[in-house]
Amino acid sequence: MKPSSLWLALAFGATALTGALAAGSSPAPGALVLSGTLKEQSDDTDTGLFTVPWRGGGGQVEARIASVAGVSPVIASAPLQSGGRFALTLPATLDRSLLPPVPQDPLPATLPPPVPGAACTGSVKLGDPTIRVVQLSLSVKATKSGVVVPVVVSTPNEAQPTAPARTQQGLLYYAERPTAMNGTQTCQWTDHGVRTRMTTRMEGPLKQGWNKLTLDMTSLSSGAELDVTFHLTSGALPTDDWTLMPEADPGPAPSGG
Template identity: 25%
Template sequence: MKNMKLMGVALGLPLLLVACSSTTPPAAKEYKVEGTLFDVNEAATNEADYFKPWGSGAGTIEAKNLTAAIPGTVLATGTVNADGTFSVTLPAAIADSDLAPIPEAQKLEGNPGCTSELKISNEKALIGTIAFVLGGNLDGLPVTANSIQSVTNPDKSGEITLTQSILVYSSASTKFSGNQTCQTEGSATIATDSINADLKKGFNVLKSVRAFKFSSEGMETVQNSTLTNAEFQPRWSFDPEFGGLVPNSLAKATQSHLRFK
């Protein structure tokens, strides 16, 4: 009788395993982005005065896929309240047809005067970059979660650090990392890029940090940029790359270089 019971358990075990292995993985959830918008003070002479309370009123905010087959395709529209708080809910997934391989500009390859190396764990992964643009009664400029810091020395040399959050969708898990150092012929400026990002399937927040050092004559001498995983920066404002919104008193000669890779 004991052997019969053991045989019954043994016969039932494969059925149990099949039942367990057939469990459906949880469905992907919509991705909600929330934050608070700030206006910027173009006359600021230090970063503490750069952000000021939102005064541009209520409106809408659009999340756009810059990598879509039709670039700038709107993924979702949210609401901006009069106090600058906003929320927008993105779909749970983006079709592969609206994604692309890691951009060549991020591969750190083939740039004159540069030495580079990039490692990608899953080159089949496709990604999309999401931008946020104000609409409705607002002026349609892009907004980002960002911060800015500056140091000015007595001899008028100094450094500016611009930190921005970037939302990326990935079709699959992948890790990519690498470094690039560039020195353009005829220029004393040395530029260094470093990437260390671990993307999961779905939406990922990356932090772009770009530091610019300049001489007392206002000539740029060093550019350093890093791209890593992070949370959103706490303040959102008009993208400093548009509209000349980085104050000249902070930006000095670096204004023309504030561009995403």
């Protein structure tokens, strides 16, 4: 897989993100208010992910919880303006039924595992291995529908042909208790004559409740070698623009609507 294809696949399938309550009321203490603008992909995606202004008109955004248990029904929704603007309020707390048993992996469906048989050193982990963490998935329903993700993609160009391909993807986690992310893991393997070195790092605190994160992914290919890095940090999203990913599945349709 070419580096640009790798980043498009990650941006399309890595994760679904953010959500909201109906607009018009003051948020409860501890609630997280998100605002942003929808974008959509241009028709030219051969060399990277390029966005254009939203052309899907008005509609609705819907929030779901994604975890090892699957994707929940809609937990909150809010209107979408015709120009792509939205303002979403996440509930301060989640019902315990939305928090699955503690998984083996430290975080929900974010960091790709190494291939079977890879030689690895180090580890990435949460300070509290018993904590339950879930991820938010945000989708849109309008004349265009699908999952939306805050993502920024840069690819090498003629001026900098040896620069790494880079994708910064925003994530929203809900943690039942405060903890911290830490650790570095490096894995190497060879497949079809290509030696791959994958480094995964995560750092930063997770507070109780909602957390904004950025997964910074870079790829640099040189001959028969590929260096891939995943760096997960907490504190902020990479952008307030949310890009429609039409190939992704927004989850089950809400009943009665």
